[in-house]
Structure formats: C-alpha cells, structure tokens
Amino acid sequence: MDWNFNNKSKYKKILDQAKEEKRSDIHSFHRYFGKLIPAIPRAYIELFTNKGDTIGDLFSGSGTVAVEAKLLERNFIGCEINPLSAFISNVKTYSYDVHILNELNEKIEQSLYDDAYLSRLKKGNIPFCVNLDHWFRKEVIEDLLTIRATTNDIVLSSKLKKNEKQKYIEFYDAVISSIIRNVSNADPRHVFPGISKRIRALEAEGKINKNTKKSFVNAIKKKTKYYLEYQNLNPTDIQIINGDSVNDKFTKYKNSIDLFVTNPPYISSVRYIETMKLELYWLEYLKSQTEYSNLAKIMVGNDKVAKKDIDDNLLTPYAEINEKIEQLREIDVKNAYIVAKYFNDMEKVIKNMHLMLKNHGKVVVKISESKVKKIKIDTGRFLTIIALNNGFKLLDVFLDEINEKSRSLTTARNTYSDIILNDNIIIWEKNSDE
Numbered sequence: 001m002d003w004n005f006n007n008k009s010k011y012k013k014i015l016d017q018a019k020e021e022k023r024s025d026i027h028s029f030h031r032y033f034g035k036l037i038p039a040i041p042r043a044y045i046e047l048f049t050n051k052g053d054t055i056g057d058l059f060s061g062s063g064t065v066a067v068e069a070k071l072l073e074r075n076f077i078g079c080e081i082n083p084l085s086a087f088i089s090n091v092k093t094y095s096y097d098v099h100i101l102n103e104l105n106e107k108i109e110q111s112l113y114d115d116a117y118l119s120r121l122k123k124g125n126i127p128f129c130v131n132l133d134h135w136f137r138k139e140v141i142e143d144l145l146t147i148r149a150t151t152n153d154i155v156l157s158s159k160l161k162k163n164e165k166q167k168y169i170e171f172y173d174a175v176i177s178s179i180i181r182n183v184s185n186a187d188p189r190h191v192f193p194g195i196s197k198r199i200r201a202l203e204a205e206g207k208i209n210k211n212t213k214k215s216f217v218n219a220i221k222k223k224t225k226y227y228l229e230y231q232n233l234n235p236t237d238i239q240i241i242n243g244d245s246v247n248d249k250f251t252k253y254k255n256s257i258d259l260f261v262t263n264p265p266y267i268s269s270v271r272y273i274e275t276m277k278l279e280l281y282w283l284e285y286l287k288s289q290t291e292y293s294n295l296a297k298i299m300v301g302n303d304k305v306a307k308k309d310i311d312d313n314l315l316t317p318y319a320e321i322n323e324k325i326e327q328l329r330e331i332d333v334k335n336a337y338i339v340a341k342y343f344n345d346m347e348k349v350i351k352n353m354h355l356m357l358k359n360h361g362k363v364v365v366k367i368s369e370s371k372v373k374k375i376k377i378d379t380g381r382f383l384t385i386i387a388l389n390n391g392f393k394l395l396d397v398f399l400d401e402i403n404e405k406s407r408s409l410t411t412a413r414n415t416y417s418d419i420i421l422n423d424n425i426i427i428w429e430k431n432s433d434e
C-alpha cells in the first residue's frame, strides 16, 4: 500500500478553501464533542456529487454531514447509535415553517410568565437522573418541567395538523436539551459534566444566576432563525437511523450512496455518552443506570469492558494490525482487546459502506492516530489496510491541522489518551461491485 501523506494534495487545497467560507448557523444548534468541521463535508459533497445525489454517514453524530447535505440539496442516509444525537440531527435537518415557530414561540413565552396559565398546567414527572440534586437546583428542575409541559401544551392545542405537531414538539425538546448543560450546576467549559472549583468559587461569590425560562426563551428565538437557511431549497430526503452501524443490516440501501463523509470514533478517546448524560437523562432516552451502561458498551471504540468480557486472544485478519495488538497485549490485556475489537468493528462498518455505495462512490474519512498505553496506533493507515481488502482503493491521504476552534475536542481526547497531532483525511473509492 502506498501510504504517504500527500502535502501537495489537490483535495487539501479544496478543503482549505472551504474552510474560508462562513459556516451555517444551524451547526451551532446543540453542543457536541467531536463534531466534524462543516468544511469537510461541504468541500467533498460539492466536489464529488451533484444535486439530488445521496450522501451517507454511518457515524452521523450531531448531524454535521446531514446538515451540509441538506444545504447543498443532496439526500442523506445516516446512522447513529446515541438516540439523543440521532434525535438532535433529525431536528436540525427538518424544514420548519419559521412563521409557525415564531407564533408558537410568542405563545410559549407569554404562557411561561402567566401565573393563571401556570396554575392550571399539568406538569410531567421528574425524569430519572443519577444524583439529580447534585446536578440541578430545585428551581431549575421546576422550571424545566414547566417549560416542557408548556411547549407540549401549546403545540398540542395549536391549529397545526395532527401529523405536524410531533415535529414542532421535537423542536422544543431539542432546544430544552441544548440548554440543559448551561442551566445545570456542571461547569459548561468542561467536556464531561462536573462541578469545578471555578464554579464553586463563583457560587460562593453569588455570581451564579440560573434563569432557566429566560435561557429557554432566548434559545427558541435564536434557533428559529436558523431555519431560514433552509427556506428556498429544493426538498430532499434526509433519513437518520438510530441504530448500530456495526451490527445492523443495510441491504435495503444497497448501491444507493454516492459519497460517504464520516469521522469514526477514536479508540477509547471520548466517552461520548458521558459528555451528554445530563441531556440523555433529562430527555428520557436513558431511564436507568443499566440503560446507560448498555449504551456505553455498544459504542465503537469504548473502553467500558468488564474483565469477564475480555477476550485475550482477539486478533484481526491483518498481520500488521495484529503486531500492534500483540505488542500492547504484553503491557495491557484490556487495551489490547479494546484495540482488536475496534478494528474488527470498523471492518464491519467498512463492509456496510461498501455495500451501500454505488460503483466508484467515494468515502472521505477523518481520523487521527491514537496512543494507547504510549503505543502509537496508526488508525487511518490500519483502516485503509482493511478498506483495501474490502473492495476499495486509496485515492489520497493528507494531514489536516487541527485548528484552534476545535480545541474543545482536543481537550476531550486528551482526557483519556494523549493523542492527536494532526488529523488524517483519507479518500477511498469503491473499485467495483464484486
């Protein structure tokens, strides 16, 4: 395999140009650690596909690729295991009528401050959340329950058609999710929820003032405006499946994708679920601690492995990858298993992408090297070895510098593995439909 970082890559130039363009505001709908920069999908969707084509992403996360596909009038098929992420990305790609949202927003705002209305309002139950009182003040919990009940009530009693109501309720739920971290006691600057010294100090000085209703009202107004960007576009079909890209079957989508743009999870780098646990609990996607650990366990690259589940013989079909696994196994059996499992899982995803792609369709992958127990794992190169064995050829690979704006991600990664100097952008092409 000819694996050299191409520093004269024409694909890099195209990406660098795309980075100069203003990114769409809709990407800021919800914070999400490990977001792709929108310039990556934008550049390659424009380069490799035409309007009406179909873009895919089997790790669709918060929907960056889906949003770019929609803005560029392409269809999209995505898969994402985290139900909250799948939900958020669906909301981010719905076409809402901004006039209707504005009307609803106005009614919601009035109602939230109308004592007579609130005295009649039937609120829901407090959702399950581990250490709820640690994370949320009493008045914040009350306000969040009031907000959710009010938005449901206002949408349900509106003149919208029955089948439209759900879509509008989802907008408000997604906005609630987007403010949860800020109204919680957790330090918003941290990747994982935690109450920091900084927050405790501010608290002691009386400088923390959580106004949940105000945060919500500001957020609905701001986020409504984002949907103006979709207004004059031709309709497209955006499907985001809440599923498992490793084990689910995608035969229904055989030969239907023109281009995949994706950034797979890194090996034991970011515990995505943990970063979003308050939102997952609050929106009732996780209703117990068992549901939390079950979800964490099926995430690609996760490090939540019980001793009894470690297979200390697990290898891959690839000598070069196995060499690393063996090297690691001498130091740490658990991590060797995590790495072996990662590449086995990723092989299944690569096979799924091959199946779904049209002939000569391309895959743009953003990934970076990892360090596990100080051993460097060339994730991009290893994934390419697997791809070449599964009907792809390598078109190009180059290094993309991580810019300052994605610093939060770098912090997130560094929390668990001391990695990441540069990202690899790799382009594979489907050879033929054997």
Ligand SMILES: C[S@@+](CC[C@H](N)C(=O)[O-])C[C@H]1O[C@@H](n2cnc3c(N)ncnc32)[C@H](O)[C@@H]1O
Pocket (backbone or CB within 6 Å): 032, 034, 035, 036, 037, 058, 059, 060, 061, 062, 063, 064, 065, 079, 080, 081, 082, 085, 243, 244, 245, 246, 262, 263, 264, 265, 266, 272, 298, 299, 300
């Ligand atoms: C690096 S993030 C992708 C972020 C996305 N590109 C964005 O901009 O928001 C990787 C995603 O893979 C998801 N994931 C992990 N294991 C998965 C699986 N088995 N099937 C589908 N998605 C999975 C994670 O939940 C996470 O959202």
